[in-house]
Amino acid sequence: MKDIVQVKDLTKRYDNGFEALSGVNLNIREGEIIALLGPNGAGKTTLISTICGITQASAGSVKVDGHDIVRDYRRARGMIGLVPQETHVESFEKVVKTVQFSRGLFGKRRDDALVEKVLRSLSLWDKKDSKLMQLSGGMKRRVLIAKALAHEPRVLFLDEPTAGVDVELRKDMWEVVRGLKEQGVTIILTTHYIEEAEAMADRIGVINKGQISLVEEKNALMQRLGRKTLQIELAEPVEAVPQALSHLPLAAEGGKLVYSYDSQSEHTGITGLLNEIRDAGLHMTDLQTRQSSLEEIFVSLVKEDA
Amino acid sequence: MNLYAIKAIYIFEMSRFFRTLWQSIVSPVVSTSLYFVVFGAAIGSRIDQVEGVSYGAFIVPGLIMLSVMTQATTNASFGIYFPKFIGTIYEHLSAPVSFLEITLGYVGAAATKALFIGSVILLTAYLFVDIQIQHPLAMVAFLVLTCTSFALLGFIIGIWAGNFEQLQLIPLLVITPLVFLGGSFYSISMLPPVWQTITLFNPVVYLISGFRWSFFGTADLPVGLSLLAIAGFTAICLATIAWIFKTGWRLRD
Structure with missing residues (x-):
């Protein structure tokens, strides 16, 4: 299987000297769900932010389908969708408008049929004209997923997709993610819930103190260490x-x-x-x-x- | 060039403007009317003419400039500061867009709003005074350039600002005094010689002078100099923005 994301010796050192990532190497295979597990402050979000272009790396490189995220950022970023951890939204905007905005921002022509399909797949279609401030936390997170999917990314990063989401909604979210995998989207998710990684991931990466300490097939890992x-x-x-x-x-x-x-x-x-x-x-x-x-x-x- | 991104940002910003359209129109109309009542009727009746123009008409270009500069700056600064403040900036940073596209989207929208408000003020002024615009094309050009350059300045302020107080600081402490002291309500030839020289260090003087020339055909300073000043100001703002996006200053960790 082809590696769609290649992270090589990625290091992130902040101005205050704190090293959030210390030479991370990670290859993500096309079509898989990989879960990144790690305690708070391990570097999970920094890793995702750096791959997606929100944070600048101090050293090392990342390639997305062969495109370097710095030199060839347009093509690299065009393939990536990001669902951030915090549910930041434009409160006064309508659901459908904010999803259309995301598609435009990523350089895609307006496509109402596609936006409808994305919203329906996330059970958001009947909320399409609601203002974001009227939605619950779980619904807002769905909107963020819809925004990330609006430009048809091949790689989707989900940073703690079910943090603060109730059990029922969490199960729904898992279904959504599995559905995306079936469509061929590669998914990288970080989570605190081991149960979540266990239920969904093909492979598990453990990140601790800015380093990947292990990446392994979930089943093999559980058998080997279990x-x-x-x-x-x-x-x-x-x-x-x-x-x-x-x-x-x-x-x-x-x-x-x-x-x-x-x-x-x-x-x-x-x-x-x-x-x-x-x-x-x-x-x-x-x-x-x-x-x-x-x-x-x-x-x-x-x-x-x- | 990611044209869809420019369009998306522009439409998004303009829709925020249209949501509050009435506020956007009413407040400049009211404040302009107040200026006309105070300066035009109350004080202006005691001032004969300035450079052959009635005082009420003389202050129109300055009034438009005052609003346009303030509106362009605050709209652009708020436009980019707000996503930073609520956190939605992550989307811009992770999108396949360059600094040019983000700037064009935000600055284009802010300049459009300022242009709109400038036009509203001009129309309001017609209710109070007789104005003949001698060089309409030059007038539009000065207006568009001023809207654009001050929107660029506002964009920089929005990126720089760490809180809402800082966001207000520059428009309040820098732009408003410069505009008031830049000959909005008087001709700099009315000042004592020393102050005339000092005033020449105020960049706004050149903009107001050029804009007034397009209305009345007379100016404190040569029109070419005014154009040069506004071009230089725009270039400085653009260079600053290019540097900001290159280094990620205040945007990317």
Whole structure:
């Protein structure tokens, strides 16, 4: 698959000496959804702002479909749509007008049919003549997405698209984003919600202290780092792991035994464990397996870096 | 050249103007009428003529200039400051547009508004005094150039301003005094010699003098000098704006 955005050694140092990005390298593949995870102040927004032309890089380069964002900014920016984190809008403007404005600003001829299609896809069509100040926060964010899509970008940056949005609307937003992916739009989103990355992303990038510490396929990441645990509930509580089973990575927690294993390895040792439990004369009432979530993986990654 | 972007910005700015059209018309009409009542009727009746022109007519070009300069500056400065203030500037910065296109959009709209208001004042003046415009083409040219150059200045102020107070500061503390002291309501030949010389350092003097020449055919200063002054002022503003966009000063981190 072709890399549509190539970020090379990107560094952003502010006048006060603070380095928000320290040599970021990142290739984004055409058609994927990549989620950038990171704690507050990690550099997520700075990275997006620099790629989109809002912030000037101190060093390094970014190419969008082969076009350098500085030398060939017209073509590079023409391919990008940006949905910022804050819902800044022109309060007195009407929804449809502000979307048409965005299309014009990006150098495209007025196209009412396309604007209608975009507004309908975001369930905004019946609000097209509302003033922006009359809309709720979630609706405003949809308008920002509509503005970003008005010039038919091939790459869409969503900076925390669901921050401050209620659960139901968040799920709607996910549907919108999935729909865009189906149309072939490459999507880069930053998020605080690991759940969001888990639900949507093809790949996950972790950014911390201005550096990308990891980029990996979401599934591979979860499998590679995801430890599984098997919980065995016992009919009668034991205080410690029985002598006969002490050679296994087992822990006793009151009425249950907890077994940790790597779900990727060829021999998980589960069959042997169950046999030994039976041989030890213990009675099981229930079995549960649990995989660590992306959140746990993320927390452990960021901690390692600290 | 991204013509659609220029058009988008221009239409957006003009629609803001039309939303408040009545305010835009009423306030210059009222203030101009007040000037005519005070200067034209009350004081002007005691002044015979200035350079062969009745005092009421003499102040018309100065009055138009006063409003046009103030309106062009404040409209352009507000136009670009507002997106900075509410944060929608991100869209301009991330769009495939050059400084020239953004400037043309904002300055074009601000100049159009100022031109519109200038015309309204001229029409209002006809209600009070008899005016003959001797060089109508030159009059329009001076008006358009003044609107454009002061809109450019306003655009720079809007980018520079960090808050609303700073936005008001230059029009209030610089432009209004320069216009009042620039011969809007008097001929500089009426001043003592020392002040005549000092006045020549005020750039607005050249604009008002040239504009008045287009009305009455007489001027404090040669018309060529007036044209040169306004061209120079426009060039300085353009160069400043080019530098701003090249460095991203006050716009891009």
